[in-house]
Amino acid sequence: MAQTSKMGRSTGGFKMTEMVHGPLPVEVRDPILPRWWRTVDRWTMASVLFLFIFGLILALAASPPLAERNNLDAFHYVHRQAVFGGLALLAMTITSMMSPDTVRRWATVGFGCALLALILLPIFGTDFGKGATRWYSFGFASVQPSEFIKPVFVVFSAWLISASFEPGGPPGRMMSFAVAVVIAGFLALQPDFGQASLILFSWGVMYFCAGAPLLFILSMAAATVLAGFVAYNYSEHFARRIDGYMAADVDPNTQLGYAANAIQEGGLFGVGTGEGSVKWSLPDAHTDFIIAVAAEEYGVLMVLVILGLFAVIVLRTLARLVQERNLFVRLAGTGLVSMFGVQAMINMGVAVRLLPAKGMTLPFVSYGGSSLIAGGIALGMILALTRSRPQGALSAVMRGY
Template sequence: MIGFGRTDRSTLGRWWWTVDRFTLVAFVVLIGIGITLTLAAGPATAHRKGLETYFFVQRQLIFLAPALLALVGLSILSVAQVRRLAIIGFGLAFAATIATLFIGVDVNGASRWLRFGGLSVQPSEFLKPTFVVMTAWLISSGGRDNASQTGVLASAILCVAIVGTLAMQPDIGMSLVISCVWAAQYFIAGMPLLLVFGMFVLGAGALFAAYSMFSHVRERFDRFLDPSVENYQVDRAMEAFEAGGLTGTGPGQGEVKYLLPDGHTDFIFAVAAEEFGAIACVLGIALFAVIVVRGLMRMRREQDLFVVLCCSGFLALFGLQAAVNIGVNLNLLPTKGMTLPFISYGGSSLLALSISAGFLLALMRRTGSEAGYR
């Protein structure tokens, strides 16, 4: 245990007694699980692509130190510092996302990445944490307790602008996440009941439009809805769950990672199921659930609308991404290229999620009286 007394008034001392240490440890554990599974699935993917054995492992480790630094360093910030940093970060991330439409690296027909030296960065990943803070700031601009209708309109326009930019890459999954996070924040801020139903109708219409306009979306829905059509990655994932049973085949003993093109990213959960078993997977799901539920329970005592909306947005972000990724792996949802938070391979994703977690921990820190200060 870190040796800080309750009377320690230093920055680190105050941080230690006010931060939610359980949630902090849970995030670090998830990052550790992600590195472990990258070690399991990365070499097989690298061999299949003709790369060096530890190519993906080394790439992920490059982002490990910055991710941990962001997780802990940002959790020390005050609420005002989180807001200022996120606003600046949003401007940079949005500009970089727009730049991908003109100078982005094309991968499988999508232009989502910018290349810096030997590394590829996906700017839209960094839109997520900064967008959460931006929309919370706009919606709560009417005061500590009341949502501003002007702010709601401004946040909606901002959301549409981002979704439109992402659709041109195209990145339908990220568009869905951004839209759902905004809807969750507005709902918590007091969305009128009639508008709740309107949002459901609008969401259904958007899905139908995506189905009609984008061939890859249509193919994925058709494969999901028609069991007679082969769905290669999902079929292999289901075989992995069956092979793993309750306790798994053992670390490094799985076969599915040699068969799945996205075994290190979108289908990392299937690799975990085969090698570590269903029990380990259930524990992983429980860890995500505890983070979300614990955060929501702490928000019940919070009086600042800005903090409530920020934390709710981050928790919705974590929970939605995890639910979609796991649902795809279990053939409960159509295939969607969405990573499992902190666990799937991807440096941009790991760093952006660590920024989100750092902001969340900063905003969840207790007041002096709650922490035991006098």
């Protein structure tokens, strides 16, 4: 009887509360798609989509001569770019729906797999006659591990660096530096100095944002100069590219010569769709020198539009990261978008001879399955890390978390 009386009073209390304050609220979570669409940066997504569309347009202009030389259908490479680009956009969308913790977990697993693939590359890889062992060939397609290790390395390193700020945390900054040096060393052995430079650059950006001491930054700059000196004296591949860049006159029969002439011929509005000639001379017109095709056939205006799209992605991402209070998210997002922007800058800088030739694609514009899909994963990570979410207390910023 006493228990019944207590239950009655309890039930009556709930009823009285409902009468006075209304029914107790029930937490209802939004479906994942509406919540994702509401929180994701749609300007960045739109910019990526436009870059991919421009890439298809330029593939239509640049790839038919290569297909003809290889006795393939005229639009063989266009079709492949459309397929790989579709997979890249799908990978970007799926990855962008993840939480930062999920991004970190999958990136850690992906980093282990990509590092193993990079280590085994000298044994099982191929160079396709280009003098650099960078690919695994499967007959119907090839995979370039260096493209996939870049985004997962950034996230893995950001996790290590952020963990070093926790009480009793590991020496994450030194561990991440050791990992960066190992990866850069394996890339240099291919040789692929461009990707090795990107790895070290992205790590340096994250370490700087985490509060690197000035003496260490100066030491890194000195080590970079020393590494360049050693590479120039002991790598014929590296020395040849530096000599070509430093030459007073550009040999008109080299890739840099063809690209420079194409950009001059294009002028402001270009020579017209399909009227360019550089695609018949440049073997890498559809990949490393795609911007030269854009400048020749569509003029400086298209180049400026492409530049603007890259700027939107970089600036929008950085603007969102400024408001972020989670150290891991800030470091990983900054490292990813810095790598993305600098890769685009290097590709276009090579075409106008501001930088020595690097053999680096223009993200989402150049042809290449590995580049497109890895770029989609990287942009998906950026979108996932910059989605609008409740922030922690302001005091967390002062503690570095």
